[in-house]
Amino acid sequence: MDPASVKSTLQNLAFGNVMAAAARNYQKELLANEKAPATSSVNQEVDLDELMDDPELEKLHADRIAALKKEAEKREALKRKGHGEYRD
Numbered sequence: 001m002d003p004a005s006v007k008s009t010l011q012n013l014a015f016g017n018v019m020a021a022a023a024r025n026y027q028k029e030l031l032a033n034e035k036a037p038a039t040s041s042v043n044q045e046v047d048l049d050e051l052m053d054d055p056e057l058e059k060l061h062a063d064r065i066a067a068l069k070k071e072a073e074k075r076e077a078l079k080r081k082g083h084g085e086y087r088d
Helices: 002-037 048-052 054-081
Strands: none
Touching: 002 054
């Protein structure tokens, strides 16, 4: 198994999870704004670059990467012990 390929796959999975969490948070914010009395009818634009630099999202991303790496190491250790294709 190519380590670079595994790393890339793990990063893509983590990035997808972070973006999904961001979308859920944004949806919750929109629903909260709809329920709140409208002070103006101007829609707020979301700057995706700002969202990407969000420290909370970066922490979620780092935590997810760490969890995925730990799981990959666990699978690799079991494989070395002769457990073949390990699956949770």
